[in-house]
Amino acid sequence: MLRISADKLDALFGAVSAKQKLYIPADRADGEAAFTEYAPGMKLTSRLNTVRSAKDFFFPQTENLVEFKLEGKKIEINDIREECDDFVIFGVRACDARSFTILDKVYLSDPVDTFYKNRRDHGTVVTLACDRPAETCFCQTFGIDPTAPEGDCSVWRAEEYYYFKAITAKGQVFIDSAASLLEEGNAAELDSAVAKTKAVLEKLPLANVSTKNFGGDKLNEYFNSDKWGELSESCLGCGTCTFVCPTCQCYDIRDFDTGNGIKRYRCWDSCMYSDFTKMAHGNPRLTQLERFRQRFMHKLVYFPANNNGEFGCVGCGRCLSKCPISMNIVKVMKALEDK
Amino acid sequence: MQRIGVFVCHCGTNIAATVDVKTVAETLGHEPGVVISQDYQYMCSESGQNLVKNAIKEHNLTGVVICSCSPRMHENTFRKAAAAAGLNPYLVEIANIREQCSWIHKDIATATEKAIILGRAAVAKVHLNAPLTAGESPVVKRALVIGGGIAGIQTALDIAEAGFDVDIVEKNPTIGGKMAQIDKTFPTLDCAACILTPKMVEASQNEHITIHSFSEVAEVKGFVGNFQVKIKKKARFVDETKCTGCGLCTEKCPMKKVPNEFNMGLDNRTAIYIPFAQAVPKVATIDPNYCMMLKNGKCGVCSKVCSVGAIDYKQQDRFIEEKYGAIVVATGFNPIKLDKYDEFAYNQCPDVVTSLELERLMNAAGPNGGTLLRPSDKTHPHTIVFVQCVGSRCDDSKGKPYCSKICCMYTAKHAMLIREKYPDTEVYVFYIDVRTPGKNFDEFYRRAVEQYNVHYIKGMVGKVTPKSDGKIDVQASDLLANEQLHINADMVVLAAAIEPDKTARPLATMLTTQMDTNDFFTEAHPKLRPVESATAGIFLSGACQGPKDIPETVAQASAAAAKAIGLLCKNSITCNPCVAHSDELMCNGCSSCEKVCPYGAITYIDKEFRMPDRTTKVRRVASVNPAVCQGCGACTVACPSGAMDLNGFSNSQIMAEVDAICK
Amino acid sequence: MNKNLKEQVLRSSGANVLKCMRCGKCSATCPSYDEMEYHPHQFVYMVEKGDIETLMKSESLYRCLTCFACVDRCPRGVEPAKVVEAVRLAAVRQQGGNRLSPDMIPDMLDEDLPQQAIVTALRKYAK
Amino acid sequence: MQKAMIERAKQLLADGTVKRVIGWKRGEFAYDITPAVFETAEELDRDFVFDDFTAANVSKYLVKESRKEGRVLAFLKPCDTYSLNQLTKEHRVDRGNIYVIGVPGGPKLDIEKIKGKGITGILGVKNENYTLKIDTLYGEETMPFYEAVLDKCASCKSKKHVTYDELMGDDGDILESNRFDMVEKLENMTSQERYDFWRSELSKCIRCNACRNVCPACTCENCVFDNPKSGVSNKAAADSFEENMFHIIRAFHVAGRCTDCGECSRVCPQHIPLHLLNRKFIKDINALYGEYQAGADTESRAPLNNYTADDCEASIVHERGVE
């Protein structure tokens, strides 16, 4: 297996970023980590994961779709789509890597979202296996192995080395771009590191969270559950959970009048918002209870129903640590199961 | 879809010379929603208005933009024209391309560009204009006159003459005001009491007039046509309805050492008193600061001597509430306090007096029965010095910046009267300017000089020094002779500046009327609306608006009455439809708007709302009384949820204007 | 009329002579009135006209006691004493315009004269 | 304290004084505590918690809870009572339908501060003599208690309960706090430095509305930023301007009403120091219009709904400050 010593990682980043844009999770001034465009001297964060997920790269929070101008009674429409440049995201965790699979199911199935596809085509995802999972991690619940992340290329850290394995052709291109820096390494060292992580994984407090009671066929079982009332009671109706979630994929389309024309753009929406899916006749989900239920039913029931049992959650744990009132999918799952 | 017509006025060459009106009309014609865009020589002319009217009918317009002079000039003209053509008048907007464009800019290219932008903003606004209907509110056929001096009396008499009920609120126990204290009037020298007291009697006997003496306005609510006023009737401890004004109580009252304010404190009265013989109402009043019975419960003489049992020591302040259609302010004036003018020794020497004190000293009903004697030793003064402009025409720090207007004439009157009655008395008048603009005024002054040999000296008195021999040294300059004089005087009379009554300021706050920095009420327009305040339904009478002599005061009083009658004649008045309104669905009921409303137009109601889940919820929401709201918009900004908005100047309209300007 | 001189006087006095309404109260109150050929109100008026040179030559300039009675009494806040002071300063500033020179002092000294007065006088009448 | 609170709550439920209790419910871990309504003794016994992590201000829930049938018992910390007073003043709660028990305030702990030390896999947190013993998947860690205190508690303005029906524990005093230090520091920067500071902070905003939705002063039936009719509504900050706009207007709308409870900064997933905007307004109001503490009472007029004839002019902004 190809590897590089940790102190040479800078050189690798330099070589990659010379060819295309490279983003790595780096520490921010406030102590949190965020994917940041690589600049010489930038260090990988020691935090497990970023506040905002890696979905931003393929599905940004706001995105212009089209522009048009009104001239008298004529409308002039401008297609503003541009081919995106190649880029690499380094250090994506297994959970976020799986989130792309989920987003792909939404955006790459017919009709294909060409904006999303454009970015997907040009982005190389380099994942980084976890070695210090946190108490909020429960990706295993969704069948994700954080020691064997997906993506175009996987990277492991063991002792003072990073090990590389290409999964796709794009991944191979990534490895090739830094080939001169890499050396052949001892896989045994890596195996023992992975084994150590696996031991920790078993001890995770949420290791026993299971999807066995959820899935596409559970609509009637849970929809009218009396648990929703107490669960949603303290929900503030903010969008924190949605906006830090790697799999939430809803957006709203709006027009902005710049004074010199209209920009039509889309931006993330949250099912927790009172004006989510508001239509001419009004809003189909009028109470916070219904909106709260929508979010979790979507992830645990509706999504698997439409996607061959795939759940709409990857267990990254972001909503567990970021919800202002500490309500989250794990608490919901446990409450619903507790009959 | 909107159908907007744009009409660009040339205003002769006023606009057309610096703004290319054709280009403006042409360009605005391309704005969204504009279906017709025309220019014309004079849009406000009959034919210009017809152009607009025809276009409204022909193109079935939903909005009109006039690019012309300031809306302050012709907004109403065009609104009326639109209404005549069947378009709601509030669907008309004016773009001010004259005062705010053609007249201030010289370069045709940039001025034209600006005119287009202003026009575009008006078009953007008119897109969002909503048809508004002005409501009507009824007019209460009753007027309130605040102040019972000659101004108030005259106004009340005139209004009553027209057949409307009038209430006079006077803070003193009698009406009459300052004029009742004056001895003779210039320039005719007839006796003030002889012309005033018949009017006082007339007022008291007029069936349309109610006099609330010894009363004050405590609270004013409401708006033009419908003011609700709370009047405080101060306890006078005498039952007005019983007292006959016989005066026996005032004779018997043992407390005889009360400074008599009617005589400017130059003599004393009793604790129970009638201010003067011709007082109206002629009713006794007990002064609680001096009455032994009220102070420590020992006395009760007046109660014993009163044959009708009018004395009531337990009387309390009473409040009455009344509704009025119009309010006339006639709060009058007072001479200023002279404490800070040490150089005139007013506080050191009793023989230095103010002109109003001199009036009482010379009055037959005054402390000396009409014989002019020095207050200090009751001797006849042989040399009297008059000092003009004491506290008038000063720097703000030194006194009043304005001319008190009446002093030149009353001093000439005093000088003349003294010389007439006591030819052995020398009279000196120190003046800066003698101002006599009035009918027969200068002739009057010349008589004082030529016929009565009053010594008019151009110059100011610098210092007044009481001497040990009881004489007064007056040091002054004679500017024309270029010398400094010392006059050995017996009396010095100071023409103190006059100022508005102290009660005027709080009253102005209650009435939400404006005052200038000197506390004179501000008229709606200094030339064209001199007797109206800027607040609808509040009129100004007499010296509360500025210094005035008696003829002017009476003239203004009648003018104010005429304005009030004009209002009271109407059965209802049209309200301003550009008022605030609250979107109850969004209102939080937080009371922010209520707190900033200067008119108390906002109240709260508990309203039942149907909730999404079909339950109902009662919520407190704001409700605006459109008849009271004047449309300032303070509430719209205080409201955090944006529930409050203002008709005619809505959030979206103003933002549309901003957007159009910044395009 | 000397415009520069007028401006200098106005600037150094800080007074606004245009506020004067010619009431003469300054002169009426002036204790040195009889010693002066030009009285305080005339001072103000002459400065307004720009006739500064006449004032600079006048004895009146040195008769003003700077007692500030005129400043205190002036109803319009014109501050005549400051105007006098400014003209005095203009005179002192001119070459050779000193009213006193150190050698003149001994003859004028009075035994009882306070020290402070001597210093003040020098400040007032010489550079 | 927790035990006493549960007991008292059970009593009040049992004797019918209250129908519901609002407090805090334990979570999966030591720190993920959720505000919750309890209706039975069993629920209280099982889930009610009051410890170093019960920082959430529950007063905003009373807008909804006090309108329900029957009285609600609310356990309020000193800072929470200010919020309740302000809500009472603005007629947003039915104070008569709330039974307030004042409970001692913080300092409460900030789990983010612990995690910021690189501590992860947290299974338990114990406070032993102001040293935190943290049990983690990777062994036990310790850190000083005060290094993990929430920012809002570190600059606590008052330990005094301004409204309550009953008090548990002692009442405290209004404190001399250092809460304006950071505002002052920013004021002393140059305009460019301030601009750079705020751009770097506000550009992190993801417009999740957590700050607004948690704010006890933001109880509008319909926020202008959610109301398409207002012309400023948006679901995302599409431009740096909108980041500024949202936070300026929000701060302005709560100016003179914000009690400085600090919840906005506590819940911000991006750690934007939003409370500084509110404190800037508070500091200006105190300096220009006299000391004013929103929520200290239920009668006083809010500074922005008030005026005096001799207020300073807006040009004061130009006259002071550096540059």
Next chain:
Amino acid sequence: MQVNDNKDFQPLIVAFCCNWCSYAGADLSGTNRLNYPTNVKIIRVPCSCRVNPMFILRAFQRGADGVILCGCHPGDCHYTSGNYFTRRRMTLLFSMLDFLGIERDRTRVEWVSAAEGAKFAATMNEFTEAVRKLGPNRRLEDLRCRKQ
């Protein structure tokens, strides 16, 4: 320090004027033919207290380089107290904008009575010049609205 004083820059100034005093004052400066730059565009509001901070931010968003608010002198408000509220609101708002690093000279409140045509013109000249010196508004603009 800005060395370049932006001589050729034409700032866009939005002026909110109250109907009773300042708008009339602006009219008067027109009546007296007192020049001020075409850069100033006036929006009429009933009272200065009608001006919501949102309008001011909106103007900056859309490309205004300076915003000035004119009302009756304190004490002379047609609605008695409107401008007193304006004064507090704007003082706090401007202080906040300053706090966020927005240039102070881009915002101003000026009291202009109906009689002060000359003051209106002088104020607008002075304000336009001050904003011109600052150059284009870059700190509080919406890039989407920038004119190409």
